[in-house]
Amino acid sequence: MNTRAAVVQGVGGCVPPRSVDNNELSTRLDTTDEWIRERLGIARRHVADGISTVDLAVEAGARALEMAGGRFGALDVVLLATTTPDRLCPASAPEVASRLGYTGIAAFDVNAVCAGFVHALATGNALIRGHMADRVLVIGADVFTTLVDPGDRLTASIFGDGAGALVLRAGTPDEPGAVRAFDLGSDGSAVAAVEVPGGGARDRLGMPLANQRPYLVMDGPVVFQRAVREMTASSKRVLDKAGWDVESVRRFVPHQANIRIIHDVAGKLGIGPERVVANIEDVGNTVAASIPLALADAHDTGRLAAGDRVLMTSIGAGLAWGSAVLTWPELHGKARL
Structure with a gap:
């Protein structure tokens, strides 16, 4: 029996300073504050302006490391979950690691879109449990507004930019902060349900594409149905x-897709609203940053306490989904300034 576990030692998060509320969107789109709040549960979102994915990842990672005790040891791996790397090549994680003061260590990107953070967390967990690393920094960061058609009232209302991070260290399964289990899955037959079709290798090769626009295309009803189904089953x-058992879960932290999906999944699981962590009203859907940013906010507002059982679940384009459970550790300090 493996007595080694990945244990959370720090959490951090950040969003760009520029905040765009629904009223500002309504000045250029056929929408209203009431429509966005009712359908999506969003009042505002933060938009990167002169700030890149790497910039956000470095800030969130630095805050998580500071909470863990600064340079708490020789960090072994940096994992960056993102769909919006600063460059198509190379990966952004090595630059993040370098800017945080770590060179010569393993650093790589993970792309599972909105499920990316859970997949990266599972990777970090596996590296620690497999004795390939003792300390891992896992970050989710996206500036997904760069992939959204600014004239599309739905997607322009949903998405925001941000980053969130967890520091993992090797420990034991009975410790507060220990990651307990994962469930990961995918269905590539539904790739067209939500995609950015243009700009990839097929486009550059001149291969047939139903749509070559470099903006997000989303089949809302299909995405809603599959999100509720897969997140519930995976949980x-x-x-x-x-x-x-679900009654023992103290905090449910779902991907912040939209408020109706969050409520539907919680309801099907039998989790009351008092146990649901949601920050979508203030940040929107921040893609890979969604879950760690929600954890950072829940920590800062006192909604997470040492020993709390936490259930996280997510789904993203691909389709790819993932869920994880852990017990929350005792952490001190602010995750977001």
């Missing part, structure tokens, strides 16, 4: 793997 599977 149940990961709870079974951990040997937890």
Whole structure:
């Protein structure tokens, strides 16, 4: 039996300073504050302006490391979950690691879109449990507004930019902060449900594409249906793997897709609204940053306490989904300034 576990030692988050509320959007789009709030549960979102994915990732990572005790040891790996790297080549994680003061260590990107952070967290967990690393920094960061058609009232209302991070260290499964189980999955037959079709290798090769626009294309009804179905099923599977019943979950932290998806998944799981962590009203859907940014905000507002059982679940383009469970550690300091 493996007595080694990945244990959370720090959390950090950040968003760009520029905030765009619904009223500002309504001045250029056929929408209203009431329509966005009712359908999506969003009042405002933060938009990168002269700030890149790497910039946000470095800031969130630095805050998580500071909470963990600064340079708490020889960091072994930096994992960056992102769909919006600063460059198509190379990956952004090595630059993030370098700017944080770590050179010569492993650093790589993980792309599972909105499910990216859970997939990166699973990778970090596996590296620690497999004795390939003792300390891992896992970051989710996206400036997804760069992939959104500014004239599309739905997607322009949904997405915001941001970053969130967790520091993991090697520990034991019975510690507060220990990551307990994962459930990961995908369905590539639904790739067209949500995609950015233009700009990739197929486009550059001149291969046939139904749509070559470099903006997000989303089939809203299909995405809603699959999100609710897969996040609910994945949550149940990961709870079974951990040997937890849903009543023992203190905090449910879903991907902040939209408020109706959040409520539907929680309702199907039998989780009351008092246990749901949601910050979508203030930040929108921040893609790979969604779950760690929600954890950072929940920590800062006192909604997470040492020993709390936490269930996280997500789904993103691909389709790819992932869920994880952990117990929350005792952490001190602010995750977001």
